[in-house]
Amino acid sequence: MPRSDSSLAPHEPGTVAGADWWRQAVVYQVYPRSFADANGDGIGDLKGVTSRVGYLRDLGVDAVWLSPFYPSALADGGYDVDDYRDVDPRIGTLEDFDEMVTALHAAGLKVIVDIVPNHSSDRHVFFQAALAAPAGSPERERYIFRDGLGENGELPPSDWPAAFGGIAWEPVGDGQWYLHSFAKEQPDFNWNHPDVHEEFLETLRFWSDRGVDGFRVDVANMLAKDLPEVLPSAAELLGLDSTSGHHPFLDRDEVHDIYAAWREVFNSYDPPRTAVAEAWVSSPERRARYAAPTGLGQAFNFDLLTADFDPAAFRRIVTENLAQSAAIGSSSTWVLSNHDVTRHPTRYGLPPLAGRPVKQGTEWVLAGGPADGIDLDAGSRRARAATLFLLGLPGSAYLYQGEELGLPEVAEIPNDQRQDPAYWRSLDADGWTFDGLGRDGCRVPIPWEPTGPSFGFGTGEPHLPQPGWFGQSAASAQEADPDSTLALYREALLLRRELQSGESLEWIETGSDQVLHFRRPNGWEIVTNFGAEAAPLPQGRIVLASSPVAADLPAETTVWLAPA
Ligand code: NOJ
Ligand code: CA
Numbered sequence: 322m323p324r325s326d327s328s329l330a331p332h333e334p335g336t337v338a339g340a341d342w343w344r345q346a347v348v349y350q351v352y353p354r355s356f357a358d359a360n361g362d363g364i365g366d367l368k369g370v371t372s373r374v375g376y377l378r379d380l381g382v383d384a385v386w387l388s389p390f391y392p393s394a395l396a397d398g399g400y401d402v403d404d405y406r407d408v409d410p411r412i413g414t415l416e417d418f419d420e421m422v423t424a425l426h427a428a429g430l431k432v433i434v435d436i437v438p439n440h441s442s443d444r445h446v447f448f449q450a451a452l453a454a455p456a457g458s459p460e461r462e463r464y465i466f467r468d469g470l471g472e473n474g475e476l477p478p479s480d481w482p483a484a485f486g487g488i489a490w491e492p493v494g495d496g497q498w499y500l501h502s503f504a505k506e507q508p509d510f511n512w513n514h515p516d517v518h519e520e521f522l523e524t525l526r527f528w529s530d531r532g533v534d535g536f537r538v539d540v541a542n543m544l545a546k547d548l549p550e551v552l553p554s555a556a557e558l559l560g561l562d563s564t565s566g567h568h569p570f571l572d573r574d575e576v577h578d579i580y581a582a583w584r585e586v587f588n589s590y591d592p593p594r595t596a597v598a599e600a601w602v603s604s605p606e607r608r609a610r611y612a613a614p615t616g617l618g619q620a621f622n623f624d625l626l627t628a629d630f631d632p633a634a635f636r637r638i639v640t641e642n643l644a645q646s647a648a649i650g651s652s653s654t655w656v657l658s659n660h661d662v663t664r665h666p667t668r669y670g671l672p673p674l675a676g677r678p679v680k681q682g683t684e685w686v687l688a689g690g691p692a693d694g695i696d697l698d699a700g701s702r703r704a705r706a707a708t709l710f711l712l713g714l715p716g717s718a719y720l721y722q723g724e725e726l727g728l729p730e731v732a733e734i735p736n737d738q739r740q741d742p743a744y745w746r747s748l749d750a751d752g753w754t755f756d757g758l759g760r761d762g763c764r765v766p767i768p769w770e771p772t773g774p775s776f777g778f779g780t781g782e783p784h785l786p787q788p789g790w791f792g793q794s795a796a797s798a799q800e801a802d803p804d805s806t807l808a809l810y811r812e813a814l815l816l817r818r819e820l821q822s823g824e825s826l827e828w829i830e831t832g833s834d835q836v837l838h839f840r841r842p843n844g845w846e847i848v849t850n851f852g853a854e855a856a857p858l859p860q861g862r863i864v865l866a867s868s869p870v871a872a873d874l875p876a877e878t879t880v881w882l883a884p885a
Contacts, residue, residue: 339592340592340593342383342384342431342534342592342595343384343431343535343595343597343618343619343652343717344652344716344717344824345652345715345716345717345821345824346383346384346431346717346718347381347382347383347384347712347717347718347720347814347817348382348383348384348385348386348433348717348718348719348720349377349380349382349384349385349386349720349721349722350385350386350387350388350659350660350719350720350721350722351370351385351386351387351388351722352365352388352398352660352721352722352764353365353366353367353369353370353387353388353389353390353399353412354398354399354412354764354766354784355722355764355765355766355767355778355783355784355785356369356370356373356722356766356767357369357370357372357373357767357769357778357779358766358775358778358779358780358781358783359371359372359779360779361779361780361781362411362779362781363775363779363781363782363783363784364411364412364784365412365766365778365779366411366412366413366417367390367408367412367413367414367417367418367420367421368413368417368420368421369779370385370387370421371417371420371421371424374421374424374425374427374428374430375428376796377425377428377430378428378429378430379811380725380807380810380811380814381810381811381814381815381817381818382430382720382814383430383431384430384431384432384433384534384535385425385430385431385432385433386433386434386435386535386537386719387432387433387434387435388400388435388660389402389435389437390408390409390412390413390418390434391403391404391405391407391408391409392404392407392408392409392410393409393442394442394444394506395740396442396504396505396506396507396742397485397503397504397506397507397742398660398740398741398760398764400435400437400503400507400539401440401441401442401443401504401506401507402437402441402442402445403441403442403444403445404445404446405436405437405441405520405521405524405527406523406524406527406528415531418531419531419532422531422532422533423532426532431534431535432532432533432534432535433533433534433535433536433537433595433597434528434533434535434536434537435536435537435539436521436524436525436536436537436538436539437539437540438510438512438521438538438539438540438541438544439502439503439509439510439539439540439543439544440501440502440503440507440508440509440510440540441507441508441510442506442507443505443506443507443508444506447460447463447464447516447517447520448463448464448508450463451463451464451466451499451508452493455495456468456495456496456497461497462511462514463510463511463514463516463517464499464500464508464509464510464511465499465500465508465509465510465511465546465548466493466497466498466499466500467490467497467498467499467500467548467552468496468497468498469490469492469496469497469498473496474492474495474496474497474498475492475496477490477492477498478490478498478552479552479553479554479555480554480555481552481555481558482555483501483502483503483504483505484502484503484743485503485504485742485743487505489501489502491505491508500548502540502543502570503540503742504742509543509546510544511546512544512545512546512579513546518579518582521583522582522583522586525583525586525587525594526586529586529587529590529594533594534592534594534595535594535595535596535597536594536595536596536597537596537597537599538596538597538598538599538617539599540599540600541576541580541598541599541600541611541617541620542571542572542576542598542600542601542602542611543570543571543572543576544576544579545570545573545574545575545576545578545579546569546570546573547569547570547573548569548570549569553569563602563603564602564603564604564607571602572600572602572603572607577610577611577613577616580596580598580611580615580616580617581615581616583596583616583617584614584615584616584617584618587618595618595619596617596618596619597617597618597619597620597621597654598611598612598616598617598619598620598621599621600620600621601623605622605624605641605642605645606645608620608622608645609645609646609648609649609651610649612646612649612651613649613650613651614649614650614651618651619651619652619654619717620651620654621654621656621719622638622642622646622653622654622655622656623656624638624641624642625638625655625656625657625707625711626656626657626658626659626662626665630669630703630706630707630851630877631851632834632835632836632837632849632851633834635707635710635837635849635851636828636837639714639826639839640828642716643715643716643824643825643826646716647824647825652715652716652717652824653714653715653716653717654716654717654718654719655711655714655716655717655718655719656718656719656721657704657707657708657711657721657724658720658721658724658763659719659721659763660721660760660763660764661760661763662760662763663730663762663763664721664723664724664728664729664730664762664763665700665704665707665708665724666697666700666701666703666704666727666728666729666730667695667697667700667729667730667732668700668730669699669700669701669703669704669707670695670696670697670698670699670700670701670703670729671695671700697729699877700729701727701729701806702867702868702876702877702878703877704724704727705727705806705809705867705868705879706849706850706851706867706868706877706878706879707849707879708724708809708810708813708867709809709813709847709849709865709866709867709879709880709881710837710847710849710879712813712814712817713817713820713839713841713845713847713879713881714826714847715821715823715824715825715826715841716824720810721763722767723763723767724810725806725807725810725811726767726768726794726795726796726799726806726807727794727805727806727807728767728768728791728794730758730762730763731761731762731763731765731787731788731791732758732762733788734758734761734762734765734785734786735786738785738786739759739761740761740764740784740785741759741760741761741764742759743759743760744758744759744760744761761785764785765783765785765786765787765788765791766778766779766783766784766785766787767796768787768791768792768794768795768796769795769796769797770792770795770796770797770798771792771793771795771797771798772792775787776791776792776795777795777796777797809865809867812865813865813881816864816865816881816883819843819845819883820841820843820845820881820883821841822841822842822843823841823842823843825841825842826839826840826841826842827839827840829846831848831856833852833856835850835851835852835854835856836848836849836850836851836852836856836874837849837851838859843884844883844884845881845882845883845884846859846861846881846882847879847880847881847882848874848879848880848882849878849879850874850875850876850877850878850879851877852876852877853876853877854876855873855874855875855876856873856874857873857874858870858872858873858874858880859874859880859882861882861883861885862882862883862884862885863880863881863882864881864882864883865880865881866878866879866880866881867879867880
């Protein structure tokens with residue numbers, strides 16, 4: 322495979338400077354419990370992250386985003402936060418956090434932490450106070466309590482489904498029920514209460530003071546709520562327009578007032594702290610509002626993640642999102658994998674859009690069965706091609722731990738060892754889930770070594786079981802192999818420092834509906850053949866390819882061309 326030209330500049334970590342560092346950054350998501358376990362208890366920890374800073378620097382990413390590491394009962398993988406301003410003792414201490422930030426900064430990497438403002442855990446001090454206080458008390462005002470229906474309040478206030486199955490209301494034993502859009506251990510905050518605002522402003526300052534560079538904002542589109550006295554039914558909710566800005570809880574216009582106040586905090590630091598919204602909203606126009614410079618500044622665009630490996634879809638998504646982010650003054654974001662979705666080599670190995678759950682008896686399985694119907698060779702080839710396509714785009718790229726190793730989804734986790742409520746709660750309810758097997762399969766601890774008790778993750782039994790074949794994808798083995806997926810990511814991230822300039826691209830017509838070709842303002846070109854047949858090799862200096870290239874451009878392959 323053609324490798325990079327030796328005349329290109331060497332990798333210099335930390336060359337992304339100034340307040341605008343985030344606009345074209347490569348951000349690497351760490352799911353702390355599954356990244357590296359320094360003390361051998363089977364749970365990844367902050368010291369483990371610190372021990373792998375050299376790996377992250379050599380990979381060539383610009384920033385690390387940590388999923389929640391706060392004290393939590395882990396009803397939802399840590400997205401049920403007991404205390405927003407502390408570290409889970411199983412993961413480390415605040416001192417470990419400071420050490421980790423110092424080490425990442427010294428390596429030239431920025432640090433982003435996850436803020437979970439739609440809900441706390443049911444162990445948060447505010448919720449414990451609410452439970453201890455009577456109905457109608459000020460303590461209950463910080464959450465969303467309603468009287469139950471029926472003679473003694475024994476029926477839920479409405480039939481709304483929770484995201485992980487079941488009803489979105491939980492009784493507290495005195496005729497009142499609280500709203501939980503996700504698991505029952507995740508009560509939704511009442512953002513009409515000043516204490517809730519203060520809790521988060523203080524949290525943003527707390528982590529900013531500790532040197533954090535930015536925030537990823539969980540469920541950013543649901544904080545503002547205005548629930549009518551008589552609640553609509555679930556069926557009626559479905560009929561409401563979620564793009565109107567006036568839906569009872571989705572994407573309400575006044576949610577942006579919250580972020581305007583957060584922006585004041587961000588801008589009181591030098592450089593200003595950054596933020597990226599997780600907002601699954603229905604249109605790029607609505608999403609762009611979260612990315613306004615007066616608000617969070619950037620918003621995740623999950624359009625590629627939910628699309629098939631399809632040239633027409635990719636082109637439309639890129640064009641639409643670049644236009645929307647430019648119009649609002651932000652830069653676009655690109656994601657193929659994260660801790661909530663099936664890893665992209667597996668997704669692309671399934672028949673088109675077949676990664677949706679099907680229920681067989683009480684079991685959710687991927688269409689065709691967990692192992693059947695997945696062509697992992699094709700999936701991996703497409704994943705490498707899609708990744709090089711994505712890394713060539715203007716904007717920031719968000720990578721998920723393990724994707725640089727080409728890890729597929731782990732389907733064979735014994736059901737009794739699964740942790741994800743999206744799996745457990747979907748067994749007895751037809752509620753929405755992220756995918757049929759839940760999200761544990763992309764959260765299995767990383768294989769660092771080909772052998773050893775947990776393939777170098779730690780010395781103890783890993784908290785989620787790793788399959789026997791995991792060692793084949795070990796980081797240390799790939800480091801030595803120039804044709805590995807890890808080598809491809811490293812090479813791409815190194816070259817990307819030359820490629821990124823300007824925030825636009827120009828499409829070049831190829832005469833084939835299977836081949837996409839674009840040029841960046843500095844002359845770099847990206848060409849992807851999405852088709853099953855080889856295409857003519859583009860003219861120019863090929864410096865990187867997702868599969869071996871000879872006389873033509875192979876099926877399902879991306880190449881990068883540097884200016885002559
Ligand atoms: C989105 C997070 O990414 C996911 O992991 C979590 O379960 C939900 N928000 C609820 O916090
Ligand atoms: Ca540990």
